[in-house]
Amino acid sequence: xxxxxxxxxxxxxxxxxxxxxxxxxxxxxxxxxxxxxxxxxxxxxxxxxxxxxxxxxxxxxxxxxxxxxxxxxxxxxxxxxxxxxxxxxxxxxxxxxxxxxxxxxxxxxxxxxxxxxxxxxxxxxxxxxxxxxxxxxxxxxxxxxxxxxxxxxxxxxxxxxxxxxxxxxxxxxxxxxxxxxxxxxxxxxxxxxxxxxxxxxxxxxxxxxxxxxxxxxxxxxxxxxxxxxxxxxxxxxxxxxxxxxxxxxxxxxxxxxxxxxxxxxxxxxxxxxxxxxxxxxxxxxxxxxx
Amino acid sequence: xxxxxxxxxxxxxxxxxxxxxxxxxxxxxxxxxxxxxxxxxxxxxxxxxxxxxxxxxxxxxxxxxxxxxxxxxxxxxxxxxxxxxxxxxxxxxxxxxxxxxxxxxxxxxxxxxxxxxxxxxxxxxxxxxxxxxxxxxxxxxxxxxxxxxxxxxxxxxxxxxxxxxxxxxxxxxxxxxxxxxxxxxxxxxxxxxxxxxxxxxxxxxxxxxxxxxxxxxxxxxxxxxxxxxxxxxxxxxxxxxxxxxxxxxxxxxxxxxxxxxxxxxxxxxxxxxxxxxxxxxxxxxxxxxxxxxxxxxxxxxxxxxxxxxxxxxxxxxxxxxxxxxx
Numbered sequence: 128x129x130x131x132x133x134x135x136x137x138x139x140x141x142x143x144x145x146x147x148x149x150x151x152x153x154x155x156x157x158x159x160x161x162x163x164x165x166x167x168x169x170x171x172x173x174x175x176x177x178x179x180x181x182x183x184x185x186x187x188x189x190x191x192x193x194x195x196x197x198x199x200x201x202x203x204x205x206x207x208x209x210x211x212x213x214x215x216x217x218x219x220x221x222x223x224x225x226x227x228x229x230x231x232x233x234x235x236x237x238x239x240x241x242x243x244x245x246x247x248x249x250x251x252x253x254x255x256x257x258x259x260x261x262x263x264x265x266x267x268x269x270x271x272x273x274x275x276x277x278x279x280x281x282x283x284x285x286x287x288x289x290x291x292x293x294x295x296x297x298x299x300x301x302x303x304x305x306x307x308x309x310x311x312x313x314x315x316x317x318x319x320x321x322x323x324x325x326x327x328x329x330x331x332x333x334x335x336x337x338x339x340x341x342x343x344x345x346x347x348x349x350x351x352x353x354x355x356x357x358x359x360x361x362x363x364x365x366x367x368x369x370x371x372x373x374x375x376x377x378x379x380x381x382x383x384x385x386x387x388x389x390x391x392x393x394x395x396x397x398x399x400x401x402x403x404x405x406x407x408x409x410x411x412x413x414x415x416x417x
Numbered sequence: 418x419x420x421x422x423x424x425x426x427x428x429x430x431x432x433x434x435x436x437x438x439x440x441x442x443x444x445x446x447x448x449x450x451x452x453x454x455x456x457x458x459x460x461x462x463x464x465x466x467x468x469x470x471x472x473x474x475x476x477x478x479x480x481x482x483x484x485x486x487x488x489x490x491x492x493x494x495x496x497x498x499x500x501x502x503x504x505x506x507x508x509x510x511x512x513x514x515x516x517x518x519x520x521x522x523x524x525x526x527x528x529x530x531x532x533x534x535x536x537x538x539x540x541x542x543x544x545x546x547x548x549x550x551x552x553x554x555x556x557x558x559x560x561x562x563x564x565x566x567x568x569x570x571x572x573x574x575x576x577x578x579x580x581x582x583x584x585x586x587x588x589x590x591x592x593x594x595x596x597x598x599x600x601x602x603x604x605x606x607x608x609x610x611x612x613x614x615x616x617x618x619x620x621x622x623x624x625x626x627x628x629x630x631x632x633x634x635x636x637x638x639x640x641x642x643x644x645x646x647x648x649x650x651x652x653x654x655x656x657x658x659x660x661x662x663x664x665x666x667x668x669x670x671x672x673x674x675x676x677x678x679x680x681x682x683x684x685x686x687x688x689x690x691x692x693x694x695x696x697x698x699x700x701x702x703x704x705x706x707x708x709x710x711x712x713x714x715x716x717x718x719x720x721x722x723x724x725x726x727x728x729x730x731x732x733x734x735x736x737x738x739x740x741x742x743x
Contacts, residue, residue: 165523167658215709226469226526227665227708230658234701242698354534354654361527394538398531402516405528409520 132264137383139263143272145379146279147341150334151352152359152371153286154327160303160366161323164213167229169331170353171236176201176332177344178244181251190254197336198329205328208232209321233349241346248345275337282330283372290368299323303366355382358401364414373412431579435572445687447575451640453679454582456663457589457672458632463661464670465593465601466625468518471526471657472533475513476630478652479506479536480637485553485647486546494561495568499638506634507627514626518619521608530654537652552648556641578639582676585632589672592628601625605670662700666707668714677715 155169166172176197183193212232216224259270290296301309302319310316335344342348359378363370381400385393404412435443455477462468483502487493493501517528540547547553558574560566567573592598603611604618611618641647650656660679667678682700689696711718 159523163523165526212705212709219712224708224712226471226523227661228705230661231701231705231708234658234697235705238695238698238701242695350655354530357527357530361524361531365523392542395535395542398535398538401531402528402535405520405524406516409524 129265132266135264136266136268137387138380139268139272139276141380141383142279142376143275144383145376146275146282147334147338148352148355148359148379149279149283149372149375150337151331151356152363152375153283153368154330155356156360156363156366156368156371157299157323158327159360160368161299161306162213162225162320164225164229165357166324166327167226167353168208168232168236169229169327169356170349170351171233171240172201172205172328172349173331173335173338173352174344174346174349175204175236175240176335177251177339177348178240178249178335179332180336181249181339181344182244184251184254190257193336194333198332201332201335202325202329206321206325209324213324214317233353237346237349244344246346248343249339250343251339253340271340278337282333287368295322355397358397361411362401362404364411367411367413370411370413428579428583431583432576435575440571443571443575445684447571447578447643448640449680449683450575450578450582451636451643452660452663452683453676454578454585454639455633455636456660456667456675456679457582457586458629458636459660459664460667460669460672460675461589461593461625461629461632463664464672464675465598465605466622467605468521468622468626469523469526469661470529470626470629471654471661472529472531473629473633473660474652474654474656475529475533475536476506476510476633477637477640477656477660478533478647478649479509479630480634481641481647481651482540482547482553482637483634484638484641485556488556488559488642489553492557492559494565495559495642497562498559499635499642502638502641503631503634506637507631510627510630510634511623514623514630518622518626530657533652533654533657537649537654540649540652547649550649552646554646556645556647558642558645574643578643581635581639585635586672586676589632593672597621597624662704665712666704666714668716668718671714671716671720674714674716681715 151169151173155166158164158166158169179200180193180197183196184190187193212228213225216228253269253271257271257274260267261270261273262268290300298309298314298319302314302316306316309319335348338348338352355378359374360371361374362377363372363374377400378397381396382393385396389396408414434446438446455473458476459470459473462470462473480502483505484498487501487505488495488498491498491501513529513532517525517532520528541549544550558569560569568577593601600611600616600618600621603614603616604621608618637651640651659682663678663682664675665678667676667681668674686696686700689699693699707714713721
């Protein structure tokens with residue numbers, strides 16, 4: 128067996144997994160950075176994205192369209208939730224209320240999905256144009272996973288450039304540092320919050336659409352993924368965008384390699400990694416200690 | 418002492434309940450009391466230290482699995498098995514508490530969550546011992562010591578659970594009203610000030626996490642011996658979320674509130690799941706409504722309505738329980 132090719136295939140497999148995790152984790156970390164909210168509903172938002180995406184494909188037959196429709200629909204749902212519910216709690220001293228409220232949303236939203244789409248899993252095929260197999264160093268590798276890696280890199284670079292180079296990105300970073308000051312300088316901070324919450328949800332939805340062909344859309348696909356995303360965000364440092372990228376790659380490698388070499392320990396490895404990071408650096412790799 | 422009368426009346430009503438309800442309701446009643454105890458244990462953290470644990474399922478699961486293993490492997494009498502299981506849970510809680518209390522707020526929630534999920538993962542790693550996804554089935558309810566057998570039947574077991582719940586309540590009530598409890602209130606209201614007054618708040622927090630695990634472990638132990646099985650779902654984070662909902666809806670920081678919350682939700686779930694499959698939707702909606710409009714919970718509303726002191730159990734608690742049971 129070609130050892131080098133095998134290693135490469137494993138790494139690519141892990142990177143494609145990292146891409147999907149990154150789509151969920153980057154939204155989670157941005158929302159936390161801006162609002163100090165841990166969005167427990169993020170996994171269900173991801174699931175909603177998958178269902179909306181699969182339905183779009185079923186109706187229109189276009190995978191490309193589903194990559195656009197699902198983030199818009201789910202982003203709108205997220206913004207509505209922020210406007211109607213979360214806004215009520217901004218005045219409260221007790222940060223735990225957000226945790227509770229978003230958990231409540233997760234319960235309600237996952238039930239609504241069950242009522243609308245039923246309990247049966249929805250299978251989604253890989254679109255024809257991405258169905259091929261690429262041979263890398265004599266190892267066959269699915270084209271769809273390469274597509275995921277490319278999309279993940281593109282998204283990471285775009286968001287990074289957006290945060291660093293644009294005025295809106297500057298505002299987001301400013302609100303994360305000192306929202307009162309930004310407000311006093313005449314910016315509508317509420318609008319920034321709604322926008323970031325909606326954007327985070329849209330990214331998770333995109334992750335859901337992309338994951339659906341690999342795992343099918345099923346109830347409960349959000350419950351484990353949200354925990355993975357938490358682990359990533361905590362490892363990387365809560366609120367740190369670059370941290371969420373590093374965390375996604377680390378966790379994906381631990382998951383993929385762990386599943387191959389130590390099947391029983393794969394699940395536990397991720398938590399060990401997280402606890403180790405936290406014991407050494409309580410704020411995460413790139414986070415601030417608080 | 419007013420609260421003693423009310424406590425006595427409530428306890429009396431609970432003692433008489435098995436004679437007033439049909440046998441099948443007794444099963445629900447036992448589960449309700451167990452969940453009440455579980456919710457009360459979490460209240461020590463959420464209500465008194467404002468430490469939001471999102472991994473309290475770990476306490477429940479540890480208690481249940483230790484009971485399952487002790488009763489099937491060592492075959493001691495039931496009370497000794499339960500006591501041993503609680504001790505195991507407490508021992509396991511010490512390192513967990515030590516690490517988790519390094520942080521507060523959201524990081525604390527995430528750390529507790531990570532430990533519970535780690536426990537969940539470990540069940541699959543050591544499937545020779547834990548049975549993996551099948552869990553442990555056929556947990557016996559052995560008799561003794563001294564030839565006592567009354568708790569083997571369903572009615573007897575109800576009294577065992579009731580005794581544990583009332584005893585735990587009195588113990589927790591004494592704890593939160595002691596000087597120790599006053600320091601906890603200080604941590605909740607202003608930790609920096611409490612530290613400035615010379616208290617090592619970390620030690621108090623560790624002690625409280627361990628206590629909460631102990632009572633949570635007792636609930637898990639009682640559940641395992643009652644249901645006769647322990648499954649990995651007991652460790653899963655949805656259980657932690659569920660019990661947190663019960664604490665908040667019942668009224669955090671009151672001990673009685675969470676007990677009511679637990680009892681209330683188990684009954685509501687049992688009744689509603691027979692007529693509609695929309696139960697989780699209702700559960701979630703009620704929860705959102707409470708978080709937004711009534712953060713003081715059921716007990717907070719009741720006590721302000723009847724204008725009683727928040728920590729004094731009045732007759733409303735007995736009424737609530739019997740209404741729910743009917």
